[in-house]
Amino acid sequence: VIPTSTGQHVTIVAQNKRRCQSGREKMDIKTFMQPQSSLFQSVSIKRVTVKQNDDGKIDYQDEWNGSKEEGEVSRYRLASYEDADEDGMETRYICRFKLTTTTTKGETTKVWETLSTYIFNYDYNTWRKRYDQTFTYEGFDNHIIWNSQLLFNCPVPTASLQEVTASGSSVRDDYAT
Numbered sequence: 001v002i003p004t005s006t007g008q009h010v011t012i013v014a015q016n017k018r019r020c021q022s023g024r025e026k027m028d029i030k031t032f033m034q035p036q037s038s039l040f041q042s043v044s045i046k047r048v049t050v051k052q053n054d055d056g057k058i059d060y061q062d063e064w065n066g067s068k069e070e071g072e073v074s075r076y077r078l079a080s081y082e083d084a085d086e087d088g089m090e091t092r093y094i095c096r097f098k099l100t101t102t103t104t105k106g107e108t109t110k111v112w113e114t115l116s117t118y119i120f121n122y123d124y125n126t127w128r129k130r131y132d133q134t135f136t137y138e139g140f141d142n143h144i145i146w147n148s149q150l151l152f153n154c155p156v157p158t159a160s161l162q163e164v165t166a167s168g169s170s171v172r173d174d175y176a177t
Contacts, residue, residue, distance in 0.1 A: 007166030044084035091115040095154030
């Protein structure tokens with residue numbers, strides 16, 4: 001977890017463990033870790049507001065006004081690129097931010113969600129370097145060095161959270177708190 005100096009986003013760095021295994025004798029573990037490759041591919045999503053009515057019935061609304069009312073929960077559905085929300089066209093992860101403030105009246109906790117952004121497109125880089133595919137079934141793709149780490153950003157939603165993020169005080173032992 002690496003906060004930027006401006007606090008506008010947090011960069012997440014993860015290791016592609018499949019690359020740690022090489023050689024024909026490691027085929028079982030490479031096959032087992034194949035689904036990890038999908039983490040490098042973006043998806044397009046659209047927010048769906050879910051509201052539970054007084055009678056207990058759940059109401060799904062395909063509209064998003066950018067804020068939640070009491071009793072609403074953010075849900076997401078896969079969408080075409082054209083139908084996706086503007087910040088959900090190429091994303092993979094839901095980033096959750098929590099800020100707890102203590103006053104004389106007690107503790108107040110606020111939670112925000114943003115959608116991750118990739119720093120660069122792994123498939124596009126592969127194409128630009130004239131390779132046919134980003135990952136191979138056999139796992140003999142260690143020469144494709146840009147796939148060794150998974151990098152993505154989580155945009156920080158509010159100015160007050162950006163200040164806390166920029167100071168670095170919200171990161172403890174490489175975990176964002």
